[in-house]
Amino acid sequence: MRQSSSRSELLRAVQETGFxxxxxxxxLDNHPEDKKAVNTYNSLYSQFAKARCNYESKYGPLTNFGYSPSSYPWQWVCEPWPWDREFND
Structure with a gap:
């Protein structure tokens, strides 16, 4: 995965790997014995976790309720939110 720097590029990496x-x-819910798929999932999850960490360290948490730490002041209320149209402006 290439290094991304803009907010939209970082979010895109989170969305793509998350999807x-x-x-x-x-x-895997239907093919739990597929070892190659499990290995691929674990690799993708590592990429997703890294992408999420990269985004959140620069722009704040993407989720709430204990999934992400917050710096002070509380970051969850900072705008724009990822689903807001002006987020990508």
Whole structure:
């Protein structure tokens, strides 16, 4: 995965790897013995975790309720939120 620097590039990396993990998770629900798929999932998850960490260290948490630490002041209320249209402006 290449190094991304803009907010939209960092978020795109989180979205892409997160989607790939979710998709493979659904596959593994039905094929739990597929060792190659498990290995691919673990690799994708590592990429996802790194992408999320890169984003959150620069722009704050993407999720709430204990999934992300926050610096002071509380970061969850900072705007724009990732789903806001002006986020990508």
């Amino acid at each position: 790939a993990c979710l998709d493979l998770n659904l596959y």
